[in-house]
Amino acid sequence: MKKIYGITGIFMVVFILTALMSSSFLTPYNMERLILRTSLFGIISIGVGFVIITSGIDLSIGSVICLIGCGLPWLLTKLSLSMPIAILVVLLATLMIGLLHGLLITKLKLQPFVVTLCGLLMYRGLTRGFTGDQTQGFGQVFKELRWLGEGRVALPGIPLETFGLPVPFFILVLVAILASIFLNRTIYGRYLLALGRNEQAARYSGIHTDKMIVVAYLICAGLAGLGGVLFILDVNSAQPVDFGNFYELYAIAAAVLGGCSLRGGQGTILGVVIGAALMQVLRNMITLVDWIPTHIEYAVIGAVILVGVVADEVVKRVASSRQIAASRQ
């Protein structure tokens, strides 16, 4: 519980600071973009959150985004597949990737770091291969599909040209609600939390830990795929060489800031979403504020994550010594 207050607090501080430091921050256009980016990154962060809860990791998310983000328009424009078939292919691709990761990790006992690192390299390479390293996009067609990424929902009283909630925001809300219910209210979520902390004890309690780990990687790949679709729909132009580059780091950072310890067994969906929001506000701050040079973006983000994690450790230790004393009755 305490973790949520911490991350929310930091978020509000950064938000207010940015608003004070830049007049362009609170503009309707910027807010729209901010909400959009938060939604997109939020979705993939939730996916990696599940994997981190099982004390695993997925480094291939950015490359999956590339594969799906470039692959979908390629299927539609270059192969001229119909929409339903293209969507099906994309869906199957993400399922296969999730299954591959999960099986290699549970059956062959390979390290998640290694498996997904290879994925990171392979999926992007594959994409560059079949697209011939050409930029992909939807052009001016496929309006219904593009609405998912570009669409805006008007708020009462505010004209759509000024500000509208991006459709991906609603997708994020839906994904977050489903994920939260899954994690906190189903037995499967409880299994994931238990096995993330202590796989042996979970197994000894009759939990099919292998199956649950595969489920976690399926969820992660699936949400990465969904993210990939939404990312390409937003920009409508993607180069396989760098589309989605480094996105896994933002996702992992958001999850960690949001309370998912890399040791496993901990995390809340709300925390992850706030973590994603925080990351995007930070990036916004670096871009908008004049006297912060944009090229130190990564340094600032890295520093903030470190501070967040250190603060978390300190709070944990203080709480822990209190608990120990309380029990020695």
Add this chain to the structure above:
Amino acid sequence: MNPAPTEPLDSVDEAGLSPPLLLEGRGITKSFPGVKALKGVDLKLSPGEVLAVIGENGAGKSTLMKILAGVQSHDEGELRIDGQPVRFSGVEDALGNGIALIHQELNLADNLDVAANIFLGREPRRFGLMNTSLMHAQASDWLQKVGLRVPPETIVGHLTIGHQQLVEIAKALSVNARVLIMDEPTSSLSQHETEQLFAVIRDLSAKGVAIVYISHRLGEVKALAHRVTVLRDGENAGSIEKQDIHHDQMVRLMVGRDVSQYYALKERQTGEVIMKVDGLRTPHAPEHALHFELRSGEIVGVAGLVGAGRTEMLQTLFGVAPAVGGSMWVAGRSFTPQSAAQAIECGLALVPEDRKQQGLVLEMAIKENMSLASLRRDQRRGFLDFGSEQDIADRMIADMRIKTPSDMQQAQYLSGGNQQKVVLGKWLAMKPRILLLDEPTRGIDVGAKQDIYRLMEKLAEQGVAILFVSSEMEEIIGMSDRALIMHEGRLAGGLPRAELSEQSVMQLATGGDRP
């Protein structure tokens, strides 16, 4: 059971003068946020004395030992060595003054070899580089002193827990400790290794090394100690001289009230055969086929030396170490368990030996630990049933008298005895037909032990078949309707209650024939 008693040692020399106190504590007080762990405790230790410190969990034994060994420092009171007041700045300081603590949980680097572990941080050097040959030679000497016959190049991780413990002791001796504090040293040792250890302790005592011995095994205390100090609730509850050391007396001082018969030797009605093991082969010892039966309502003890394969047998019965041959029959079904989930479906439950690694998710709340096995059964179309989870927690905490400020407390903050009760609670919520217990009372205080014995009896009366592994002879003899004895992976034999004795069990456990 207790190893053969030996001659008592004199701590008073011929001239009748008692040597000066090696270590003395007066009015030691220590508080943590919210609780006073020690309230003015006194302690006296003479050279060559074996002092046993006993008390229930939470009595303050660990805290006192940590203060003596420099791990923590006292708030009030005085510590004196050879009559001089001291205050340790840390473990190094205490070691420098000759006080070494040997933890219950071993402190070894199991990827390094024995010699490296013994000399960790103090490696003998030649021209700035480690002198491995000298290290190995010296290590061999120390190993001899503790009777451990392994080459000093052996990787510690390949040794049994019992041998690892002896390495720990050799390490402490090698820093010329004058006071050795041993915290439950025999909890992982076989009978033979325990006797080895006792011989080492007596030897050291004769040489003037003082030993502070913490143990829940009162039989060992009686055999070994010159004096016993009893702690209760952070205070001195009494001191007993050698000639007055008796089981009942010790328990009475520890618990503060008269405790009736420790093991109730009741005649039990046993029912029909509820489980048959037919030629089962464990992955650990596939060359031996296991055959035995269990009846409902009976309590069967499994005895044997460390390494006899008892834990491995339970793990195979429960499916976590799937059998490589043979089968089991449980209540009408014949199968070979391949997973814990399968075994649970057939009504089995296992309370594992390592409760922290295998029995509990330490960072999860007690309530959540207790419901873990029953989630599948109580689910509502995949959703958690918080109501039944709360029911289980309330019931188990009350029935088993688990001491905790709340059911949301993380399991890691409970004492050993309470943790074990949580694990038991988890399985009892499943209403098992067959309960497998692996060292159910290891590292647990007297009060909790009693609770667990009473619980076992109650379950047996309700028709549950109980198969329990124990390294405590007293426990095997006191609690079993009959016992199975294992030796190097095979079932060496079975003994009905009437024939149960330390000798008959040891005979079979060491590979001999039935007497």
